[in-house]
Amino acid sequence: MLVLLFGLVIFFGIHSVRIAAGSFRDEQIATNERRWKGLYSLLSIIGFVLIVWGWSLYRPNAPEIYEPPSWGRHVASVLVLAAFVFLAAAYLPTGSIKHRLKHPMLVGIILWAIGHLLANGDLASLLVFGAFLVYAIVDLIAVIPRGDPAPAVVRPRSDLIAVGIGLVAFALFGLWLHGWLFGVSPFA
Structure with a gap:
């Protein structure tokens, strides 16, 4: 279950930056847009892979x-x-x-x-x-x-x-x- 939870935190953490810290996001884009988009994409992919992997590991034993x-x-x-x-x-x-x-x-x-x-x-x-x-x-x-x-x-x-x-x-x-x-x- 930890893999799944870790994936959810990473994926939704980076996706929530615009909601929770819009000015920080805007500063990052203004400073170096390519770096921000690269980091955003990398964390999104890592988070998504961990979600899928964690779900497949946990689902067979997950309680109904x-x-x-x-x-x-x-x-x-x-x-x-x-x-x-x-x-x-x-x-x-x-x-x-x-x-x-x-x-x-x-x-x-x-x-x-x-x-x-x-x-x-x-x-x-x-x-x-x-x-x-x-x-x-x-x-x-x-x-x-x-x-x-x-x-x-x-x-x-x-x-x-x-x-x-x-x-x-x-x-x-x-x-x-x-x-x-x-x-x-x-x-x-």
């Missing part, structure tokens, strides 16, 4: 905290599919999805986390998906004071591309990568 609802896996599939579409939309030129959500990646993380919490009731999953859910909600709330305007629609076609990428990624991940990476096949 709650019984997921019988319909949880079905709803999880729909939520995760939407999350893949929103994640794709976050990195494409602005379409209606990005315009309406403003922060489609955070909304996608929220849906992904809720879906996984509906499908899993063990403590390892609760720690991982609960941490992602709490972080995404806090980050979404933290951007409100900044008053970011909704990005203007640049390419309406981006939504179709986001749906296409999301569907392909969902299929590849659900049918092959999820089982290979995590030992759990969501469609089995």
